[in-house]
Amino acid sequence: MTTATVNLSIPKPPFRAACNGCGLCCRAQICELGEQYFPGAQAPCPALRLQDGKFQCGLALTPSALLGLRFNGDEILAPLFAKAIGSGQGCGMEDET
Template identity: 35%
Template sequence: MTMQTIFIHPAAPPKPPEGAPCNGCGVCCLAQPCPVGMLLSRRRRGACQALRWDAVQARYRCGAITEPRAVVLAALPHGLRWLAPVPAALLGRLARRWVAAGQGCDSDLLPQAPPPASTTMPS
């Protein structure tokens, strides 16, 4: 079994069981981007750069769904950012389907809390 360290917002909800409704825990997207996230993040491993923390709802949200223009602007090279409105409009319409929003948790990852820090001084 491979171990990976991901940093989760302390207020994030716990990961639901696989197949249960998504609760915005962020575990799946913090561990590895989905195919849409790979395109937007230009990476295959690590946290998806399109992932956004929603402080009001205390959960993670897919920026491709909630902030498509900002996500596209961040993904495009500086010289092509003038094109952002077109792909952002398309992304905003299709992202829910592409990331399977509302389909339930599809992550089989088993998050574990880090061990508690030692409170004793080494002798």
């Protein structure tokens, strides 16, 4: 896993179509969850990770390390964060008009 410093140019799918990991949403703006855990941070979100050629939310991958926890709670925390960011519900970034 690497930090999101690579500028991939995967086209964003339409709003609510399957997420393809283009990362545009989290590169452009930090969501409420990100603001809560990384107050004052500027986009791209510090939690954004590039894995297997796709951008993913690090809170839904390896939250324990990302949040500096002294234990590994990823098995419990990662699915909770995934649900909180709407993972599996399609692209959450509205299309520009």
